Amino acid sequence: MNKIWVILKREYLTRVKNKTFIIMTFLGPLLIALLYGGIILVATKDASDKxxxxxxxxxxxxxxxxxxxxxxxxxxxxxxxxxxxxxxxxxxxxxxxxxxxxxxxxxxxxxxxxxxxxxxxxxxxxxxxxxxxxxxxxxxxxxxxxxxxxxxxxKPSTKVSMLEIDETGGIKSSSSGIKSGIGFALAMIVYMFIFLYGSMVMRSALEEKTNRIVEVIVSSVKPFQMMLGKILGVALVGLTQFAAWIVLSIIGVITITTLFGEKIASTVAKAPVAPGGGSQMAAEQFQQSGMMDMLYNLPHLQIITIFLIYFTCGFLLYSSMFAAIGAAVNQETDVQQFMMPISLPLIFGFFIAQSAVFQDPHGPMATIFSIIPFTSPVVMVVRSPFGVPISELLLSIGLLLATFIFMVWITGRIYRIGILMYGKKPTWKQLGKWIFIKD
Amino acid sequence: MLIEISLFSSIYWYFRSVTPIIEAIDVVKTFGNTQAANHIHLQIPENSIYGLLGPNGAGKTTFIRMVTTISRPDSGKILYKGQALNQNDALKMGYMPEERGLYKKMSVIDQLLFFAEIKGMSRTDAKQEAVKWLTRLEMQTWAGKKLEELSKGMAQKVQFLCTIIHRPEFIILDEPFSGFDPVNADLIKDLIIELRNNGATILFSTHRMDNVEELCDFLCIINNGNVVLNGDSGSIRRKMFAHKYKAGYLTEQSFDNKTFIPLQFEKTTDGRFIYTFHAENNQIEALLQQSTQQGGLIYFAEDLPTIHQIFVDTVKA
CATH class of the missing domain: 3.40.190.10 (Periplasmic binding protein-like II)
Structure with missing residues (x-):
């Protein structure tokens, strides 16, 4: 346990101290803030085009x-x-x-x-x-x-507000557009981070192998501990980045709103008052794109919890496979052939998230693939803002956890052999054999 | 004077060691059709410098991996200080593989601490030890530098420190001098001797003989998974002694109609004429007599084979 901690600490600290990480951590929210500013700008552009x-x-x-x-x-x-x-x-x-x-x-x-x-x-x-x-x-x-x-x-003025009622009779406003948007954005993050950080795990395993570091430490740390420490460490790096992004994004959005908010409002007010109340419409649309009301009313805690659970488990599931591949091959160019088949379920999940969920977040396609462990990290996250029944969540998380534990066991066995094997690029068949080699 | 001291110390170390730190008993390891270890028996005396020699692919790495508990023998036993080798023993070992490599993006000090901690040393201890060694090698200013910023020789020194930072009692060095310039090689050589004198046992594996003779108290030559020769270097050389003697002259000699006919003749670059003779133990004096009668003799000596010769001969055989 202590050894896992030493490995984890190293993986975490070297990455967090890395310049790229620091730059990305600050640049990410800046990009989000710019995007947000862009949306506001586009929304108000029609009204301001004089x-x-x-x-x-x-x-x-x-x-x-x-x-x-x-x-x-x-x-x-x-x-x-x-x-x-x-x-x-x-x-x-x-x-x-x-x-x-x-x-x-x-x-x-x-x-x-x-x-x-x-x-x-x-x-x-x-x-x-x-x-x-x-x-x-x-x-x-x-x-x-x-x-x-x-x-x-x-002529009456019309404005239809969408409201939602829950089991307890509480009423709040709803917007399926915003929900899809948020769900999709979160799924995108899960998807990207699994690949981004998963390949980090892979490269790290490969580095230790090609540098022969593994031979120095493998006698004092079990390969399984090495692998676990590695993927947990990198997962923590990801979570740290999210935490930093969330905090910085909030600061960024608040800054942009206070800096430019008044200017936007005044542009809207100055827009020519045409019959039919054009500027009023524009202002409303701005409010919609501002999304603040809607955002406040989303089930935040649930979305964030689901996101964190699925990101962590999904990442651990996929990165354990990436780690095994990094350990099995001898150079980075050999990686591609193994990466593709492993990534397919995730890519497929992302595809499902795009199509099925947008059409009907509680339809059979969306439901099934949000329960299957290899696609659930993406699909369930898209569904999360729409409210997912707790029974489905428990089933899905349970399956994901079970698969994760099973896969870590399997990949740990491949890792343990692969990390000390030099020479030719292994085949799938060999990887399969390694699982069953006794210690 | 120096030679005498090293000779005495060798004898001293030889008699001092009683229980071997590592004892391999009938160790077998097979990979597919290759016998990487073919019934290996050997003993590494505690507190010695033990040279494991062999050509590439002889089974050195396989043996080292079994000693460091990375892999297990198919059959046979390895004892550590008389007890069956286990995972905890590996914590008391330091291993520097031939193909060097550390974490490129990590600073020197972080690297040292990581390797110390992974071997079970406490962080405070590790820090003390790291500072001690960095000061000793005058590398304090490099402590915060990332490994990729260091020169190759510097990185090698860091690698050496990573191997010994946790105060291992058994140190395994695979080709420790490759990549070092002569100055740094001497530094490492001195460190190795110092570590031995402070109680550590050093196993070093190499296929370069230049340092072996002056460093190793004991030798073992393996080839194709077999132990071909083993013992202390003096007795190995004595054992391989082919009863050859060399006589050197200032001028060219003729040995027509003599009792001893030279087997070999060479002219050295500085103009000496060297003849190699064969003589059984009871013939030595006669040979010496014949040699002095020739006139112009400048030296006469027994021709003990160098470890290099022994190595090449045994591996070729």
């Missing part, structure tokens, strides 16, 4: 002629008769877009075309179609004898 855009329109129904008010920064101008001329004006950049309303009958507006050099954002698209629909709608209301004032007062 350059007037002149849009040509051609209305075959004749209904909209001279009735189109400006919306956001779009100002509508009747297009020339000749379509070619109109298109040329758009392609040359003189006009921003050409909108063609091809419906003769305005009760169905399903043949509207928007031709522009740049695709519209979702918000802009929504605004433009709102403009058309509202025109038709209020026209009909007017025809039925309502005054403009009546029409305006009739």
């Amino acid at each position: 350059t007037p855009r002149n849009v040509l329109y051609n209305d075959e129904s004749g209904f909209f002629n001279n009735k189109l008010d400006s919306v956001m920064n779009f100002h509508f101008v009747k297009a020339p008769e000749n379509r070619e001329t109109a298109l040329k004006k758009v392609s040359s950049g003189e006009f921003y877009a050409l909108m063609e309303i091809k419906d003769k009958n305005i009760s169905d507006l399903d043949s509207v075309q928007w031709i522009s050099r740049k695709t519209l954002s979702l918000l802009q698209k929504e605004k433009v179609s709102d403009l058309l629909v509202n025109k038709v709608y209020s026209n009909k209301l007017k025809q039925s004898g309502l005054s403009q004032g009546m029409i305006d007062s009739l």
